[in-house]
Amino acid sequence: MNELSQSLKKMKIKGDKESILQFLREVMRLLPPSDDFGITITKKGVHEYVLDRQGIVVISLSEDEFLPYFSANHKRIDIDKVPDDVLKEVKEKWKEILDQLRDYAIEYSKLDKKFLKVADEVNGVIFENL
Template identity: 40%
Template structure:
């Protein structure tokens, strides 16, 4: 079976019915395709100082703030369930789902330098993003 078939299927479902539940199915399929590394994540959306990202472990919020008296930025990460993705962020992602696929393709291309099997996967994701 094609490794990308579940992603294609969930994308088709999302195109037919643009709901948050269908978006969550797409996000879950994308997390399954990410390489086994803690160094990669895909930005789903931003809202104020919060950035929503997905990685192999699921969805997280990264909150960035500038320290009051120092010229440093600090950030914290909090794991949340996919259902906790804000509705307005979900709507924005649904309207531009190809940006997630492009980020996935770029991550797979970078991984292909270490493991050539990811090169073919990156090419297939690129074709899906363009369709």
């Protein structure tokens, strides 16, 4: 958990692309081992950027012109290819990202009790950096 805290502090001080990417990598490392969890980083128009254990997924939603249905497409992008404006939002929304990580760890702890400790430590990182 020390790595998460250090990467967060570095990101808040430097705010450069590399420090933000390192923070995202630390968050990825702590996500529960399930495809059911993805942290919403931001929404830009019809695109939603989601961080999961494998990296970044861009989900594009569109409403059908003639039917009242939404359709979604997704595309996986390399974490190094995340647009700069999205990375800027990571720096601003770090608490929301860690809140989601903590909540997922609590939820997954029903299957694996060690994730209660992860949730507690993420909470500590949040309070330490407010």
